[in-house]
Amino acid sequence: MKNIYKLMSILILVALLAACAAPAPEKVVETVTVIETVVVEGETVVEERVITATPEPTAVPMDKVTLRLNWSYYGIHAAFFYGLEQGIYAKHNIDLAIKQGNGSGNAVKLVANKDSTFGYGSNGALLDNAAGGAPVVAVASIDAMGTDAVLCRPDSGITEFADLKGQTIMTTAGAGVNNYFPVALAYQGMTLDDIKLTNVAESALVSSYLQDLAPCILAGIDDKPAQIEQEGGEPPVIFNYADYGVAQPGYVIVAHKDMVAENPDLVQRMVDATLESVAACDADRAACTMALVDYNSQLADTEEMVRKQLDVSLDILYSPNNTDKCLGLNVPADFTNVIDLMKTYLEFETDMAPEDFYTNQFIPCAQ
Secondary structure, three states, X not given: OHHHHHHHHHHHHHHHHHHHOOOOOOOOOEEEEEEEEEEEXXXXXXXXXXXXXXXXXXXXXXXXXXXXXXXXXXXXXXXHHHHHHOOHHHHOOEEEEEEOOOOHHHHHHHHHOOOOOEEEEEHHHHHHHHHOOOOEEEEEEOOOOOOEEEEEOOOOOOOOHHHHOOOEEEEOOOOHHHOOHHHHHHHOOOOHHXXXXXXXXXXXXXXXXXXXXXXXEEEEOOOHHHHHHHOOOOOOEEEEHHHHOOOOOOEEEEEEHHHHHHOHHHHHHHHHHHHHHHHHHHXXXXXXXXXXXXXXXXXXXXXXXXXXXXXXHHOOOOOOOOOOOOOOOOOHHHHHHHHHHHHHHOOOOOOOOHHXXXXXXXXXXXX
């Protein structure tokens, strides 16, 4: 019995010490009291044992998110797949599905009609759709300078921008590269009436060019020059819009305005994860390249091409107006400049202010 009394005294002391201790972090605890009847030296003794257990925490379901791309997979898209491979999106509780697109304009429209949660598309496609009433907004800029260009066959005899007059140029309907081409033409005293613009399927654009169905195409320098060389063509003659009066922002992450207003937490996590993925990709471009090549069997044996494409985009993450090199920033001066260009040369009409097309509330370095 003395042993029993000692045991009870110890239990009481422990209980008093526990009561005086600082409260433990809040957690779900299941308490179970076990009562046993035992016989000790001929005497019946009732013992109580208290067992506590903390059940495994219930996992919070990941948010299923769709990112609609501007085109079929190429260079800069590797950053998104690298983020998946490295678990960056999962760390931000995002179950990301990356889907190929058919032009920036279509990508923006799919976000506007809520088919896709987010989109990756050109700034020009964003401005056109938003000014037309689409409830979309840029929540981050990725490759922050324009890569739009006219690419011409080196055997075409076209050596100057002015030589494009009277030529047939192929492009793809809905491509972001179409938006600012009239501005570049206007800087050279031309209009769309001075050239013949022909639409072909995006998948046939390079092959049609290599077959000499037209001497030039409209395309981004971040993907098509490397693809042309990959498929046996000579390096094209490049007329970058930026050299012909078009100082434009590049590609942006697009969100629906309802998403921004009603679920800002998800937008914040998506932006955080994407910027972290881009930074990680920039830090290890070789591994980032392989993340895309390994994912898509159609890119097998194209590592060199994808790396060239990726390098173009990662080398223009910051526009000259982004003096603080704030990754992802929608640069106010860039949006203002390009809207002024559109109003001057494209009869762009809108009552929206430049800041109505973007928000920097989710950019950490902008706060």
